[in-house]
Amino acid sequence: MGRRSDHTREELRALFIGEGHAHLAQVGLAKFSGREVAKRVGYSVGTISNLFGSVDGLIVAINSRSFELWAQILRDRLESATDDRIAALVDGYFAFAEQSPELWSAIYAHRLPEGLDLPEEDKARRAGLTQIVEDEIRTVLPADTDADVVRLARSLVAVVHGHCSFVVSGSFALLEEPDPQGAALARVRESLAAHGYCAEDFRSDSGLGDSENRGSL
């Protein structure tokens, strides 16, 4: 039964994204079902095609929302960080992945079918995350550094991402690593140091995972 005036098109999209987000977090991308989401929202199957073009379109929208939640976590950590803002960033990166592993891996597991790629709007929404990191890296490096800050910042995101990816996927390489997040942070510090970052002796007051990591690694 069509209930045309219950919601605007945007409200309806928000409903599907919200319910889809919950469903994705529960069952993961492999078992994600657009039909199930439609059933939960109380609309029929075909509505997804109307609103998002396809189930892939819905997943793109859900993932973009994940990016925004993720970026907000980073901002929260930065705000409550006392001194070590780099550690706060790494912490925030891992925090989202570990508290919502299905949402996190869906971001990287989902691939658009050949042909179409990400809508510009979604690209913009997702860029916020790297922007936060870029700003912090720029702050922490000397003003006259020889590094290309934008490229270095994104490369450091990749460094952290690699560790995080291995943790979430339970992958071969880091199975026996007791402190992957500490390892990621150590690598980031080493690269930053190579470009003029003064470590400011965080060795004493950073988290225990880190201090435990420093001696041996």
Add this chain to the structure above:
Amino acid sequence: MGRRSDHTREELRALFIGEGHAHLAQVGLAKFSGREVAKRVGYSVGTISNLFGSVDGLIVAINSRSFELWAQILRDRLESATDDRIAALVDGYFAFAEQSPELWSAIYAHRLPEGLDLPEEDKARRAGLTQIVEDEIRTVLPADTDADVVRLARSLVAVVHGHCSFVVSGSFALLEEPDPQGAALARVRESLAAHGYCAEDFRSDSGLGDSENRGSL
């Protein structure tokens, strides 16, 4: 029509893995179809369940084979490397991912359904890759290094993996990076240097991608 003596069970598994490998490389994990593989091999649908337990089991076997091909690429690069063996490793890591992006991402996109995890046999087959890296890292660091070589080596694999992952998935962070592989290598060198690795001045004779990268990054 059962053709019982055409192949031994192992031969038949090899047939499915081979054909499945080709199919996966063509269409990617999202569109992978066990039915299609069975059709290509010339056996019926249910045979996959007999041989591998489920389609997931077949994919696990295919991915383990990918690991072996990948490890062989690393060994080849090392063998033909003149001096810079670290660069050769990074190059091999990227080479497989870029020449077979679907196979590479299937390794990380595939997740076993809740409950069962990787058979021991597959874990062993996949560990070969990291072993190669560990051996090289150990060689290149001073004998009296303070680093835990095993943990550092795996962390460096994660560093390269992160860059590679962003490249293959076309992800937001490295879209405008002209030389992701060079960036990965630069990060690895920086971390190795922090643990006593003497760079031996590769600046002059390494690939141009690397030299172009060094000045600005």
Add this chain to the structure above:
DNA sequence: ACCGATTACTGAACGGTGTTCAATATATTT
């Protein structure tokens, strides 16, 4: 050489998926 027991394989049935699209119910305009 034959015959029962065992194994390999089939293929139809089942419940699920995403997409499509004629039909319908609701808004909007004239």
Add this chain to the structure above:
DNA sequence: AAATATATTGAACACCGTTCAGTAATCGGT
């Protein structure tokens, strides 16, 4: 009030992975 335009449905379709009774091929014992 009538005509037009839009939103939503839901059945049909083709595909997916899993299951399992049934059948064909081989093996082991006599």
